[in-house]
Amino acid sequence: MAMTAMILLLLRGVAAILAIIVVRFLYHGYAHRRAVRSLKAQGLPILPHSILFGHLPIFAKFKKAHPPDINVYVFHTWLAENCKTYFPDHDYLPSVVYLDIWPLTGSLAMVTDPVAVSQFTIAKNEPKVDVVAKFFHPMTLGLDTLTTEGQIWKTWRPRFNPGFSQRNLTALMPEIIEEVSIFADRLKQVAGKGDESGPVFPLMDMTTDLTFDVIGRATLDIRLHSQTDQSDSDSLKKTFFDQIRLMEIFENIAQGVIIGRWPWQQAAVARNNRTMHNFLLPQIQKRLHSDSWIGQKATVLDLAIKHVDTDAPDGSQKEPTLEFVDRLIANLKTSLFAGHDTTAATICFMMKLLQDYPECLEKIRAEHDAVLGINPDPAHAAQVLTTSPHLLHSLPYSLGVIKETLRLYPLAATVRQPPPGYYLTGADSVKYPMDRFGLWASAPAIQRHPRYWPRPNEFLPERWMVSEGDPLYPATPNSWIPFSLGPRNCIGMELAHMELKLVLVLTARTLEIQEAWSEWDVLKGAKSTPSHTVDGQRLYQIGTGLVHPKDGMPVHVRLRK
Structure with missing residues (x-):
């Protein structure tokens, strides 16, 4: 009873x-x-x-x-x-x-x-809505400047601004050119012979490898080798993209509420953060007591870590507090996130527009010939820009192509x-x-x-x-x-512009990149979705959160005639 x-x-x-x-x-x-x-x-x-x-x-x-x-x-x-x-x-x-x-x-x-x-x-400068903070929380635990407000944001945003300045990125241009040159070479390797096109592949896969390597050089000055090591054995890359996958599940209404945030998913988030922390912490420790970069190039991390003294309790010791390190790691992860995804997608949509407007592609080629010399070899252009990096800022038509792409395809x-x-x-x-x-x-x-x-x-x-x-x-x-406005605009705008210009410089005069949906349909078989179009176009913007090109934008490449 x-x-x-x-x-x-x-x-x-x-x-x-x-x-x-x-x-x-x-x-x-x-x-x-x-x-x-x-x-x-x-x-x-x-x-x-x-x-x-x-x-x-x-x-x-x-x-x-x-x-x-x-x-x-x-x-x-x-x-x-x-x-x-x-x-x-x-x-x-x-x-x-x-x-x-x-x-x-x-x-x-x-x-x-x-x-x-x-x-x-x-x-x-009104604060961002909490849904943005909720999206990034699994990656940064609320310690990043992208989502923090008030005095914390006012303290930390200026610490990262110098690393993304045009002046500092110009000093880092040789490293960025090296990564874009690998990208151009990879495209050349999958090009067809003679007038033939090569096999179909998702361009977004290659552009993501490129942009992840570039942001690694700009923020940490380390080689992440996403483009050269295709074994997927790199713990940072594998872990980083798994974390993004989980973040998108949590954000999606249908998945995040109904089947998301299970204990094993939360455990995966914690495990991924430990792996990224263990990768990034030695990079901080290595630079903490090193002044070797002074007077030379400086990465985003180098310039941010200078402020460790200002956070010390007595202002005298060069030892970071735990909070300083945690916020630094959170912002490095934010830079890796923001610095690779939207730029990778923008490269795809830029190539789509140049395919659809071949007269614009010819104007780009003429501009590159006039500014960089008539030798179209990417190695020659890379050498010219390494010696005279200011010439990259003498390409107004190329910049116009980039700005028009971002106007027609804003991604954030x-x-x-x-x-x-x-x-x-x-x-x-x-x-x-x-x-x-x-x-x-x-x-x-x-x-x-x-x-x-x-x-x-x-x-x-x-x-x-x-x-x-x-x-x-x-x-x-x-x-x-496309980069928002005001003091909270996208900190990586100059890096994106530089990277997109270099992609044009090292590919436009030697390669033809074309959508290849027919070949893609044959390759995917029953998994293909030829009926999915927007305004008659197979290529459109997809995703529950982040904007990506449909199917990664299937393309094939051939050498320029």
């Missing part, structure tokens, strides 16, 4: 807990839906909104119109293309598009106006958390309340907006070379934001 009473008491306790969870769930849903209804009552432009489902039906239409692996980033341009469907009275999307997609995530405000974006990135966005009572004022002079909404800078919508970009969907590197007053001149400030 007593046992029965205990069981009933336990069941009542469980039922009470479940009831509390359900009530909290319903209350949060009601609060999100009510916030949007309140905005609509104020006369603000609002997407068609369901009191039960919010804006989830619109996301469902987006998903239905696209392949199942489409990246949510494409939603921005899709919504802009369907503006008249959802905002019949507007020629373009409103400066702020409110999105109620709870419970997938919190409510977001998609900001499509550069004037409004600058208000929370430049005029006031900032999302900020506003304080209570915060408003944004767009170029339309409308005041948009931001309570309960994360501020999502819409780089895809802004960078293809007809109001800011003449011929917005065309690949026109020339727009970056014309003077003010020219019809192509991008006259609206802050309308190019």
Whole structure:
């Protein structure tokens, strides 16, 4: 009898807990839906909104119109293309598009106006939303400058800025050239003979190897050998990418909530962090008492570690605190993460655009001939730039190609958390309340907006070379934001530009890189998905979080005629 009473008491306790969870769930849903209804009552432009489902039906239409692996980033341009469907009275999307997609995530405000974006990135540096910190936490345990705020960020961000400066990267250019030369040689090795193309392969695999090796040289001045050791025996590379895999599982709603964060996955995260810590700690210790780099080249680590004295309790000893070392390791891992993935994907999309616009490729080749000499041999170009690194900054058309690629294919966005009572004022002079909404800078919508970009969907590197007053001149400030804006912009912008230019210099005049979907379909057989296209293109942006090219962008290579 007593046992029965205990069981009933336990069941009542469980039922009470479940009831509390359900009530909290319903209350949060009601609060999100009510916030949007309140905005609509104020006369603000609002997407068609369901009191039960919010804006989830619109996301469902987006998903239905696209392949199942489409990246949510494409939603921005899709919504802009369907503006008249959802905002019949507007020629373009409103400066702020409110999105109620709870419970997938919190409510977001998609900001499509550069004037409004600058208000929370430049005029006031609002903190990032906690979802960014949650994504990086398995890798950095919340100790990285990418997600920290306040005084900690103000202390640590300046410690890494000098390492990514143009001046310092120019000193490191020979090491970066060495890695890009290996990349160019690998492409040449898989090229066909004569006029024939070589076998099909995912270009993203090679570009990822390249960018991981480059960031290793820039941050640590060590050879990671991702390009030359294909045995996958390197513990850092293998561990690092396994950690990213787990981070993406945790972030994905379907996987992360339903099957993610099991004890064995948490154990794998901890094991990966130990492995990376054991790899990086000796690099710190080796440089801690070494001044051999002074007056010569300095890596990101070298320049950051100079501040160890300022963190010592008495300001006199050159021994780092445990917190200093942990934060340094967290930021090195962040640099490895941010420094390889987006650049690797950008190389793929850049090659896609040069394939589609062969006249632009010919202009690049002519520029390289004029600046670096008519000898197209990559070894010759590498030698010229090693001797005269300033010539890399004398390639305006190549830089235009890079900027146009990043305009048409931005791969990252900032999302900020506003304080209570915060408003944004767009170029339309409308005041948009931001309570309960994360501020999502819409780089895809802004960078293809007809109001800011003449011929917005065309690949026109020339727009970056014309003077003010020219019809192509991008006259609206802050309308190019692939690296975000303000003090929290991407610290690796200069490194990305350098790396992308070097890839062009060492490949454009000797190789032809073409998509190879037919060969890919034969290779993959039943696993191929030829019906998956976006705007008629097999190559599109995929991923649940990070943006990657579909199937790694299958290509084949042939030698330039």
